[in-house]
Amino acid sequence: MLDDDADELPAATLCHLVDGDDDDQPSGEDGRPAHDETLLIRKKRGVGSGQWVGPGGKVEPGETPRQCVVREVREEVGIDVLDPEKAGVFVYRSDDWDAVVHVFRATEYAGTPEETEEADPAWFPVDDLPLSEMWQTDREWLPVVLDGGTFRGRFVYSDGEPADVDVTFGVDVRDN
Numbered sequence: 001m002l003d004d005d006a007d008e009l010p011a012a013t014l015c016h017l018v019d020g021d022d023d024d025q026p027s028g029e030d031g032r033p034a035h036d037e038t039l040l041i042r043k044k045r046g047v048g049s050g051q052w053v054g055p056g057g058k059v060e061p062g063e064t065p066r067q068c069v070v071r072e073v074r075e076e077v078g079i080d081v082l083d084p085e086k087a088g089v090f091v092y093r094s095d096d097w098d099a100v101v102h103v104f105r106a107t108e109y110a111g112t113p114e115e116t117e118e119a120d121p122a123w124f125p126v127d128d129l130p131l132s133e134m135w136q137t138d139r140e141w142l143p144v145v146l147d148g149g150t151f152r153g154r155f156v157y158s159d160g161e162p163a164d165v166d167v168t169f170g171v172d173v174r175d176n
């Protein structure tokens with residue numbers, strides 16, 4: 001881990017779901033995106049509200065990060081992710097909240113994303129993400145995660161801007 005105190009921090013999760021139409025139906029006719037797209041939410045409240053982010057949230061007592069990410073995706077957009085795979089982990093430090101954030105990638109899900117009180121979901125092509133309306137540090141690692149890679153990072157924000165950014169790719173993130 002890139003931060004000595006990471007074990008002391010509250011935990012949170014993010015899910016980056018990648019979908020593409022790989023069956024026999026004409027593009028888009030089964031309600032699934034025609035090409036590789038990823039599900040983002042316009043977050044209505046909480047940390048990062050107003051931005052496009054992956055669905056996710058804070059890990060509750062007694063919950064594992066994997067259990068959390070399944071619950072949060074269900075609560076925020078009403079679908080069940082079936083195969084969340086750990087793809088990264090980063091320490092986030094800011095003026096008002098610090099956390100260790102576990103990042104999952106998924107390709108299988110049940111249901112159709114819908115708007116909730118917490119989030120407004122939309123699919124974006126993986127090569128055309130709304131980066132100017134996302135966390136600035138997402139551009140460091142999100143394309144790698146969407147492409148099947150792994151990373152570990154430490155992102156320090158001050159006054160809403162990245163002040164210290166450290167990322168390593170191609171690491172084993174299964175147990176941390």
Ligand SMILES: Nc1ncnc2c1[nH]c(=O)n2[C@H]1C[C@H](O)[C@@H](COP(=O)(O)OP(=O)(O)OP(=O)(O)O)O1
Pocket residue numbers: 012013014045046047048053055056057058059072092099101135137138155
């Ligand atoms: N730097 C950065 N980039 C991308 N995403 C994040 C960060 N820092 C973060 O904290 N996050 C993400 C990690 C989590 O998904 C959320 C924070 O949790 P939040 O959505 O506020 O928690 P919930 O449990 O859903 O909501 P409330 O408890 O606030 O109702 O931000």
